[in-house]
Amino acid sequence: MPKTSARLLALLSLLQTRRDWPGALLADRLxxxxxxxxxxxxxxxxxxxxVAAVKGPDGGYRLSTGTELPPLLFDDEQALALAVALQITATRPDDTLAEPAARALNTISQVMPARLRHRINALQVTAVEPPDTRPSATVDSDTLFTISAAVHAREILRFDYTSGDDNEQATGEPPRRAEPHGVITWAGRWYLIAFDLDQRDWRTFRADRITPRTPTGPRFTRREVPGGDVATYATSVFRGSTDHCGDWPCQGTVILDLDAATAALYTREGLIEDLGDGHCRLTVGSWSWPSLASALAKYDAEIEVVGPPELTDAFTHLGNRFLRTAARFTATHP
Structure with missing residues (x-):
C-alpha cells in the first residue's frame, strides 16, 4: 500500500478530475x-x-468549494501554464493586477520542483501592447468583480459613471441604475452591457469609468438583448471600429473553456464575453475559415463552436489534416 502522503495526493488528484466519485470506485483506483x-x-x-459526502445508492465524495484556500495540486502542464499566464499579467503595462500577479508568480516559483522552476526561469515572457492612440484605461479588479457578480446574480447595479472627457461625475448627479447583462472585453478594454433603467434603453458602459454603489439593487428578470445575445449586440455597437472583427470576410463565434480575463491576455481583436464558471464566448474574424480555426487553437482550451457551420467544417478539415500529418510521422518514425 502506498505511503499515506502519496495516497493523499493521489486521492486529491482524483477528486479534482470529476464532480462526484463513488467510494467504491475511489477504493478500486487507489x-x-x-x-x-x-x-x-x-x-x-x-x-x-x-470534501463533501454524496448521498445515493453508491455513496461517494465530492471536492467542493471551501471557505478558505487550501494547498493546491497541479500537474506539470497546469503549473507551467499558470506561471506563463502570471508572467504575462505581471508585465502588462497599466494593469492593476500586475503587482499581485508578480507576487503570486514568486510564491508559486518557490514551491515548484526544481525541474519545473528551471523551465520557468528559462522562459521569460513580457507582454508588449501594440501602439494605440487611445489613452490607457485600467479597471480596478474589485470593480470588475462587483460588476460580474451583479451580472450573474441578476441584481440591479447602482453606480456612478464618468462619461466623455470628464474626470469626475457631476456633483449631485444621482447614481445610474441598470440591469447588467454581460461583461465583455473589446480591443483591450472592459465594458458592461446593460439596460439603463432611467433611459429605458440598452447601453454600453466602459468599466474603467464605473464606480459601483453598494448594496446592489433587487433581482430582475432578464430581458432579451437586441440581436439575441450580448455578443451580437456589442458587435453592432462597435461596428465601424478599425479593429472590428466584422471587417474580416470570415467571422465566427465559439465558447472557450477559459475565463474571459485569461482569454483577453492573448488577443486585442474580436469580442470576448464573460459567461462565468471559467467560460467565455469569443467572436472573432479572419481572412479564411481554416485560418480562423487555426487561430482559435492558440488558446489551448476546449472549444465549442456556436456558428456558423463553415467554422465547424474548417475544424474538421484541419483535424483531418493534422491526423494525416501525425500518421505520416508515425510511419516514418516507428
Whole structure:
C-alpha cells in the first residue's frame, strides 16, 4: 500500500478530475479499502479541503468549494501554464493586477520542483501592447468583480459613471441604475452591457469609468438583448471600429473553456464575453475559415463552436489534416 502522503495526493488528484466519485470506485483506483478511503478523506478535511459526502445508492465524495484556500495540486502542464499566464499579467503595462500577479508568480516559483522552476526561469515572457492612440484605461479588479457578480446574480447595479472627457461625475448627479447583462472585453478594454433603467434603453458602459454603489439593487428578470445575445449586440455597437472583427470576410463565434480575463491576455481583436464558471464566448474574424480555426487553437482550451457551420467544417478539415500529418510521422518514425 502506498505511503499515506502519496495516497493523499493521489486521492486529491482524483477528486479534482470529476464532480462526484463513488467510494467504491475511489477504493478500486487507489488499491485500498473503503475504510481507508474514509480515513484519507478525513485527513484531507483536516488539511483544509472541503470534501463533501454524496448521498445515493453508491455513496461517494465530492471536492467542493471551501471557505478558505487550501494547498493546491497541479500537474506539470497546469503549473507551467499558470506561471506563463502570471508572467504575462505581471508585465502588462497599466494593469492593476500586475503587482499581485508578480507576487503570486514568486510564491508559486518557490514551491515548484526544481525541474519545473528551471523551465520557468528559462522562459521569460513580457507582454508588449501594440501602439494605440487611445489613452490607457485600467479597471480596478474589485470593480470588475462587483460588476460580474451583479451580472450573474441578476441584481440591479447602482453606480456612478464618468462619461466623455470628464474626470469626475457631476456633483449631485444621482447614481445610474441598470440591469447588467454581460461583461465583455473589446480591443483591450472592459465594458458592461446593460439596460439603463432611467433611459429605458440598452447601453454600453466602459468599466474603467464605473464606480459601483453598494448594496446592489433587487433581482430582475432578464430581458432579451437586441440581436439575441450580448455578443451580437456589442458587435453592432462597435461596428465601424478599425479593429472590428466584422471587417474580416470570415467571422465566427465559439465558447472557450477559459475565463474571459485569461482569454483577453492573448488577443486585442474580436469580442470576448464573460459567461462565468471559467467560460467565455469569443467572436472573432479572419481572412479564411481554416485560418480562423487555426487561430482559435492558440488558446489551448476546449472549444465549442456556436456558428456558423463553415467554422465547424474548417475544424474538421484541419483535424483531418493534422491526423494525416501525425500518421505520416508515425510511419516514418516507428
Amino acid at each position: 488499491g485500498i479499502s473503503l475504510r481507508t478511503v474514509r480515513r484519507d478523506v478525513d485527513r484531507l478535511r483536516e488539511l483544509g479541503y472541503s
